[in-house]
Amino acid sequence: MHQPRRHDRRPSRRKASAPVPPLPPYRLPATGADVVLVGFFSAKQKDFETVMVEAAARLAAHGARVVARIVQRRGVSSGGVRRMDLPYSSRTLLSHGKAREVAHVADRADAEAVVFANPLTQHQRRALTTMFGRPAVGVTDILFDLD
Template identity: 45%
Template sequence: MAETDVLIAGLFSAKRKDHAQLMDALAAEVTARGGRVVGRFVQRRGISGGKKGSAPGGKSNMDRPYSPRTLMSMGKVKEIAAARATTGAGAVVFFNELTGRQRTLLTEIIGCPALSRCDLERALEPPTASQEC
């Protein structure tokens, strides 16, 4: 990651009041590894009213991704892709853990490697059986 322009992104529940500090910490991690943060993207998952019928409202979904395929909404992913094209960033680091499917699809859509904060941590530490991000 040394001397690479990097975008950072995070999906946070509206219940999470410290999202700005968490993004600052992620930026510091990227910078400590030699990357240059050239853009930040935050998507907040808020509370919406109950849906018609017996479907649960937004409150019960606040801690879930917007999309199982892309983590964030497609609109936000397109925003990140446009910023990557404009800045020439070499990677996007997400605060959130990514599944293999999300990583592959985001890399394809955005046009550069999609990594998670956990990937940065794992790159510096030997793996352990109980290691969780």
């Protein structure tokens, strides 16, 4: 018979890490920055194109040029429907392949920022900014220069 596992009762030697300060809001330059617009939508959301067009119009109204639009749809294909119950990467909001595609497109277009049509958490902003090598923000998190 197996013995029940004994849990180690020694105190942890791990030091508590200092809280990470939140990232400041991204300020979009008034001179017309090149941005990549990204959206994450489930198959249930049928009006995803409208959301992307509205986000692009909001960015264009403030002088940004949307050089590429990338959409991650979840649960559209038959294989995707079977995987809807599986968690997506809450760290990046995108699948690994789609995140690599966004990074590649942003590099080729020499974009200043990657703007998501969806709101991002601080953790997602930090992880995506590191992954892309440029600011990654939600369209609602942008401060627009009105100079």
